[in-house]
Structure formats: C-alpha cells, structure tokens
Amino acid sequence: MSASTRFAGALPGNARARVRRADRIGDGVLYGLCLFAALLALLALGAIVYKVADGASLSISRFGLGFLTHASWEPNFGRFSAGTLIYGTVVTAAVAMVLGIPIAISIALYLSMVAPRRVSAIIGPLVEMLAAIPSVILGFWGVIVLAPFLQAHLEPFLHSVLGFLPIFGPTPTTGTGLFIASLILTIMVVPIVASLSRDLFLSVPRELQEGAAALGATRWEVIRGVILPSSASGVAAASCLGLGRALGEAIAVTQVIGAANVIHTNLFETGDTLASRIADQFPGAITSLHIASLFYLGMILLAFELVVNVAAQWIARRFDVRRVGSR
Amino acid sequence: MNDPFGDPQEATGLPGGPAGSPEPSAPDMQEPDPSGLLTADPPDLSGPLTPSGHLRRRQLISRCFETGQTIAALLAVAVLGVVIYSVAVRAASVLSFGFITHSAPAGIAPEILGTIIIVALATAIATPVGVLSALYLTEFASTWTANAFRLVLDLLNGIPSIIIGLFVFGLLVVGHHQSGFAASVALAIIMVPLIARATQETLLLVPAGMREAADALGISRWRTVRGVVLPAARGGIVTATVLSVARAAGETAPLIFLSTLAGNTISNPFGHPLPNIPVYIFEASESADPTGFARAWGAAFVLLAFILLANIVTRTLNRRSALSR
Numbered sequence: 001m002s003a004s005t006r007f008a009g010a011l012p013g014n015a016r017a018r019v020r021r022a023d024r025i026g027d028g029v030l031y032g033l034c035l036f037a038a039l040l041a042l043l044a045l046g047a048i049v050y051k052v053a054d055g056a057s058l059s060i061s062r063f064g065l066g067f068l069t070h071a072s073w074e075p076n077f078g079r080f081s082a083g084t085l086i087y088g089t090v091v092t093a094a095v096a097m098v099l100g101i102p103i104a105i106s107i108a109l110y111l112s113m114v115a116p117r118r119v120s121a122i123i124g125p126l127v128e129m130l131a132a133i134p135s136v137i138l139g140f141w142g143v144i145v146l147a148p149f150l151q152a153h154l155e156p157f158l159h160s161v162l163g164f165l166p167i168f169g170p171t172p173t174t175g176t177g178l179f180i181a182s183l184i185l186t187i188m189v190v191p192i193v194a195s196l197s198r199d200l201f202l203s204v205p206r207e208l209q210e211g212a213a214a215l216g217a218t219r220w221e222v223i224r225g226v227i228l229p230s231s232a233s234g235v236a237a238a239s240c241l242g243l244g245r246a247l248g249e250a251i252a253v254t255q256v257i258g259a260a261n262v263i264h265t266n267l268f269e270t271g272d273t274l275a276s277r278i279a280d281q282f283p284g285a286i287t288s289l290h291i292a293s294l295f296y297l298g299m300i301l302l303a304f305e306l307v308v309n310v311a312a313q314w315i316a317r318r319f320d321v322r323r324v325g326s327r
Numbered sequence: 328m329n330d331p332f333g334d335p336q337e338a339t340g341l342p343g344g345p346a347g348s349p350e351p352s353a354p355d356m357q358e359p360d361p362s363g364l365l366t367a368d369p370p371d372l373s374g375p376l377t378p379s380g381h382l383r384r385r386q387l388i389s390r391c392f393e394t395g396q397t398i399a400a401l402l403a404v405a406v407l408g409v410v411i412y413s414v415a416v417r418a419a420s421v422l423s424f425g426f427i428t429h430s431a432p433a434g435i436a437p438e439i440l441g442t443i444i445i446v447a448l449a450t451a452i453a454t455p456v457g458v459l460s461a462l463y464l465t466e467f468a469s470t471w472t473a474n475a476f477r478l479v480l481d482l483l484n485g486i487p488s489i490i491i492g493l494f495v496f497g498l499l500v501v502g503h504h505q506s507g508f509a510a511s512v513a514l515a516i517i518m519v520p521l522i523a524r525a526t527q528e529t530l531l532l533v534p535a536g537m538r539e540a541a542d543a544l545g546i547s548r549w550r551t552v553r554g555v556v557l558p559a560a561r562g563g564i565v566t567a568t569v570l571s572v573a574r575a576a577g578e579t580a581p582l583i584f585l586s587t588l589a590g591n592t593i594s595n596p597f598g599h600p601l602p603n604i605p606v607y608i609f610e611a612s613e614s615a616d617p618t619g620f621a622r623a624w625g626a627a628f629v630l631l632a633f634i635l636l637a638n639i640v641t642r643t644l645n646r647r648s649a650l651s652r
Contacts, residue, residue, distance in 0.1 A: 033459050
C-alpha cells in the first residue's frame with residue numbers, strides 16, 4: 001500500500017483519501033469477483049458429481065454393483081444393467097485409439113518435421129478444423145454417407161481378407177454397428193491428439209535434433225531416436241485426452257451404432273455405449289427406475305472420464321518435470 | 328519445417344559418414360560453402376554421389392516413413408473435404424435466401440434464431456466467469472492454488488457434454504419444465520473451461536515488465552488489470568470466446584434433454600424450450616422417414632458454415648496479430 005500512498009501524495013488531501021478508498025474498494029471487489037468465478041468452476045464440478053450420483057441413488061440401491069456385470073436392459077420389466085454398454089464403450093474407444101493414435105502421431109510428425117513451413121501452416125489449421133465439425137453433423141454424415149459405403153465395400157473386403165479373426169465377421173444388413181462408430185470416433189480423436197502432439201514435437205530442443213543429424217542420422221532416425229523418446233509421455237497424456245473424448249461421445253455414436261443390447265465379438269454387428277444409451281433413451285424414459293438407471297450409466301461414465309483425465313494430468317506433470325530437469 | 332536436413336542426398340557427402348558408405352569423403356558441391364574451407368581444394372568428383380548399401384537402406388526407410396506421414400496428413404484433410412462436400416451437395420437443393428428467413432416448411436429461421444438466443448445467453452454467462460477465473464489464476468492465486476484450480480478447469484473440460492446435460496436436467500428441469508435457459512446453462516458450463524484456459528494462456532503472455540511498470544507507478548491492482556492487463560490480452564480473450572461459441576453452437580448432447588419439444592415458435596427462453604439447429608438435425612437423422620433429410624442437410628450446412636467461418640476468421644486475425652507482435 002505504501003507505493004499507492006506515494007502516488008496519491010501528489011494530490012490534495014481529500015482527493016488523496018478518495019483515491020485511496022477507491023483503490024481499496026476496487027482491489028477488494030476485483031479479488032472477490034475473481035475468487036467467486038474460480039470457486040464457481042469448482043462448485044460446478046462438485047455439483048455435477050453430486051447431482052449425477054444423487055439421480056442414480058434409486059438404481060444403485062436396487063441393483064448395487066451387479067449393475068456393472070449383468071447384461072439385461074428391459075425397461076418394461078424394470079431390469080437394468082450396464083455390462084453390454086461398458087463392453088461397447090470400451091471396444092469402440094479401443095478400436096478408435098488403435099486406429100487413431102498412429103495416424104495422429106504421423107500427422108503431428110508430418111506437420112512438425114517433414115512438411116515445409118508454408119504447407120504445414122495450411123494443413124495444420126485444416127486438421128484442427130476437423131475437430132470443429134459438430135458431432136451431430138459427423139454422425140448424420142456417418143449414417144447416410146459412410147455406412148452404405150462401408151457396408152458395400154470395406155466391411156466385405158475386411159471379412160474376406162481378415163475373416164479368420166472373429167472381430168471381422170460377416171457383414172449384417174443393417175449398416176450400423178460398432179465398426180462405423182469406432183471410425184467416427186477415430187475422426188474425432190485424431191485432430192485432438194495430432195495438434196497436441198505437434199506442439200510437443202515442436203518443443204523438442206533443436207540442439208538434440210541437430211546433434212543427431214550431425215552424427216549422420218536420417219530424418220526417421222532423428223524422429224525415432226530423439227523426438228519420440230523425449231516427448232513420449234506428453235504424447236501419452238494427449239492420447240488420454242483423446243480417449244476421454246472417445247469414451248464420452250454420445251450423439252454421433254447414437255446415430256451410427258444401432259442401439260442393440262447384445263455383446264458381439266463381430267465389430268460389424270450393432271451394439272451400444274454408455275453415453276449413447278443415455279442420449280437415446282433419456283428423453284423417452286418415464287419410470288423413475290429407468291431414469292435412475294440412466295443416471296447410473298452417467299455415473300459410470302463420469303468415473304471413467306475422471307480417471308482418464310486425472311491420468312492425463314498426472315502424466316503431463318511428470319513430463320514437465322522431466323523436461324525441465326533435462327535442460 | 329523444423330528441419331536440420333536439406334536434400335537427403337547431402338548425407339552421402341558428409342565427411343566421416345556412416346559406416347558402410349563406400350564414398351565417405353566427397354563433399355557436397357551444390358551448396359555454397361560459407362566457411363571457404365572446402366572450396367580451397369576442389370574435391371575428387373569422379374566417384375558417383377549416390378548412396379549405396381546400408382546407407383541406402385536407411386534412407387529408404389526414412390523416406391517410407393515420411394511418405395506414410397504425408398499420407399496420414401492428406402487423409403485427414405481428405406476426410407474434412409469429403410464431409411464438407413457431402414453436406415454441401417445434399418444441402419444444395421434446399422439452400423436459398425428464403426431458407427434462412429422463413430419457418431417450416433420453407434426454411435429453418437426459428438431454429439437459427441433459437442440457436443442464436445441459446446448461445447448468446449450461454450456466452451453472456453460464460454465469458455465473465457471464464458475471464459474472471461483466469462484473472463484469479465494469473466493475478467491473485469498462489470502457485471499451489473493456481474495449479475489446483477487449473478486441474479479443476481481441465482477436469483471440467485473433460486466431462487462429456489451428455490453428463491452436463493444430465494446435471495442441468497436434474498438442476499433446472501426436474502420439477503419445472505424444459506427451457507432455453509437450461510440449455511444456455513449447460514452450454515455455459517461447457518464454455519467456461521475453454522474460455523478460462525485460453526484466457527489464462529493469453530494473460531501469461533502479457534509481459535511481466537508491463538505489470539511491474541504499473542506497480543512502480545504505485546497503481547493499484549484493479550487499475551492495473553483494467554488499464555494494462557486486459558487491454559493487452561484483449562485479442563486472445565476475443566479469440567477464445569469466438570472459438571468457444573463455435574464449439575457451443577454445434578453441441579447437441581445436452582440440448583436433447585433441455586430444449587426439445589419446442590415446436591416452431593420462439594418464446595421466452597426462461598420459461599419455454601426453444602427450437603434449435605443441432606436438435607433439429609439429430610431428430611431428422613433419427614427418424615426413419617427420409618423426406619426431412621434435405622432440410623436437415625440444409626441446416627447442417629448453415630451450422631457448419633458458421634462454425635468453419637468463425638474458425639477461419641479468428642485464426643487469420645490471430646495469426647496477423649501474432650506476426651505484428
């Protein structure tokens with residue numbers, strides 16, 4: 001406060017007091033508003049967890065933990081459980097990650113290492129724009145444009161070439177299913193992981209790259225020996241964020257997955273995920289047990305998301321420490 | 328771009344090159360040598376400057392991976408192009424000026440207006456909260472507190488929008504009824520972490536010297552924030568807000584519990600649900616009847632055009648200001 005007193009000292013007495021009072025009030029109000037806004041975010045997070053658990057309480061007391069493992073979902077008979085939905089969620093997200101992460105890392109390497117500056121200044125924003133397409137439009141496109149194509153061409157091809165694997169079974173007539181849901185999720189995950197990874201690759205110290213190059217390493221050897229090892233944990237954290245997106249996507253998956261309550265090993269068959277079951281049935285749910293069970297699904301999904309996001313944060317912090325330590 | 332290599336061929340010319348290269352000593356004459364060391368004595372150019380054996384295999388591997396990476400990037404751009412193209416082609420039959428100024432069956436004016444109202448209310452809630460919490464993180468909080476609140480914002484950002492829809496349903500709709508305002512609250516919860524985190528990044532870029540100069544003049548904290556920090560960060564805050572508006576405009580999952588059942592009329596958003604574009608597209612795509620598809624594609628085109636334009640414009644302006652900095 002002494003600094004502000006000296007500033008006010010240039011003014012006559014009562015004006016000095018007025019400025020000092022205004023400063024004190026202004027500082028207090030600004031601090032209060034900022035703290036209030038930050039606490040509002042904390043409150044929202046806590047209230048979301050509480051409300052979802054509260055809404056699920058009826059279903060939790062009725063079904064307990066057996067809800068997680070059983071497979072029946074019969075609203076007319078009051079029987080609900082999440083086994084098939086957890087299976088569908090995990091399978092679609094896993095396929096999306098298996099397909100998406102190598103593509104995303106390749107794109108990030110292209111943008112940061114291979115492409116000329118001008119080219120990557122155009123392609124980089126285009127890749128990020130892929131993430132801006134609303135999921136409802138992507139899902140609409142998926143069910144009208146992509147599904148017929150997959151059903152007519154890609155799925156029979158995969159079945160004839162890789163049909164010895166049970167996941168590539170014969171193509172059913174519906175055109176919707178786990179496989180197309182995974183592809184739509186891949187399209188959503190790739191731009192997120194790619195743009196985060198590109199920033200990581202660009203932050204690898206140049207001396208390390210130049211040192212490797214001076215020793216005669218080819219560009220791929222620099223990538224494999226310097227770029228990837230020194231940013232591996234950051235890429236893992238970015239992948240966790242992508243996984244969180246894939247687990248929680250509701251709308252686009254609802255549009256393409258076919259909403260069936262069965263467990264198929266064949267990826268081309270229909271299935272359902274936690275988030276898409278909520279989006280599909282919540283607007284039409286009438287009995288309180290049905291609504292509570294949908295909240296229970298939301299609680300399971302929320303637990304998945306919090307674990308994945310905390311993991312991402314934890315990995316990213318460790319990564320920061322290592323990067324600082326190596327300098 | 329971040330690339331210490333020129334033409335990979337040059338690797339052959341490096342003295343003391345990799346083992347297995349039979350001509351390790353021919354320097355590359357295509358680049359002028361600034362040091363003048365190599366030009367003093369013209370090198371023996373009789374041997375071919377092509378790599379062979381082990382080195383050739385290593386370069387081949389490198390080139391294969393580079394090609395793969397290029398293909399991956401082109402694939403992503405191609406998917407973007409195919410999606411935009413298929414939306415535009417299917418929307419072409421219904422698109423006209425009347426499509427955005429009339430209500431059904433000719434156009435989607437109520438849906439556009441409803442989306443604008445919902446998103447505007449959400450922005451009015453989310454921008455002050457987001458900017459003020461970012462100010463708290465950068466200007467007031469201790470390191471530990473700032474880290475904790477940053478974690479909270481990141482977790483909030485990671486919560487799926489459908490869960491936020493469930494939350495707002497339990498908070499505002501149970502016991503009352505659906506309303507445009509409930510949808511705005513849900514979108515605001517989605518927007519706050521986006522605005523706060525991006526604003527925080529911008530505030531951290533404001534040079535410490537500017538804050539210190541204000542401190543040295545004896546100016547109080549709130550005057551510094553109002554007169555120095557916020558004006559310096561204004562561009563970044565606007566960018567963050569516009570990008571989060573573009574994200575919220577297409578968000579569908581919360582709206583299907585909170586603002587459906589709207590019919591075709593715009594009424595008071597605090598008591599009634601509003602029609603909106605995302606729910607309109609969703610319901611059309613879920614219906615078995617394909618007659619509504621053309622108008623749904625038209626709606627998708629309008630939404631997509633707005634979102635992509637918002638992205639392109641802010642990115643362009645942002646890059647220009649980044650260059651002038």
